[in-house]
Amino acid sequence: MYRTYTSRDLLSELGRLQRQFQRYANTPSSIRGDGRTEFPALNIGGTPDSVEIYAFAPGLDPKSIDVTIERGVLTVSGERSSELAGENRGEAVHIQERFVGKFRRAVSLSDDVDPTQVTARYVDGILCVSVKRRESAQRRHIEIH
Known part of the structure; x- marks a missing residue:
């Protein structure tokens, strides 16, 4: 009992x-x-040519995700709606561990990135944002004469 x-x-x-x-x-x-x-979980890394941000956000409509860059801060925001079966029929929900509602994550970017060179794609629940580094910040080999 x-x-x-x-x-x-x-x-x-x-x-x-x-x-x-x-x-x-x-x-x-x-x-x-x-x-x-926090939702979505983020992985942030980089290559010599770009900064790569991965947001793990399964089950979202890509149209509900907003990605912006302003003053060196990349922001990922949006909303995940509840999709519980029976929720609209007045059934009780006893445990709900899946995040539901508005979300917002912000990442400060380094000064060597070009905010005009950004691509974003959403594949298999992962938002991939790539921000290119400025040409002047990329590694160059200098020949010695």
């Missing part, structure tokens, strides 16, 4: 309650802004 919680179950349940509270209160995940609980 009564459920006995182990310490692992209790910590899992407390984590779920914290995430649920943060979602309803629209608060950041921690004081330090730990990106592991």
Whole structure:
């Protein structure tokens, strides 16, 4: 009749309650802004020719994603709608761990990128944004005479 919680179950349940509270209160995940609980998750890297940003956002319509660059800051924003079966029929939802709602992630770019040379594509739930580096910032081989 009564459920006995182990310490692992209790910590899992407390984590779920914290995430649920943060979602309803629209608060950041921690004081330090730990990106592991933000949506979409980001990977940022680079090549000698460009900066590459990957946003992991499965299940979105590419038209619902907005990518902008302003004053050296790349911003990815949009909204993920709820698609729970039965949600509109008044059925109760007991656990919802999938992020739903508006999102916004901002990344400061280095001074060596060209904000006019940006491409973005959304494939298999991953948004890939590539920002070319300025010609003057790219590596050059200088011949010695």
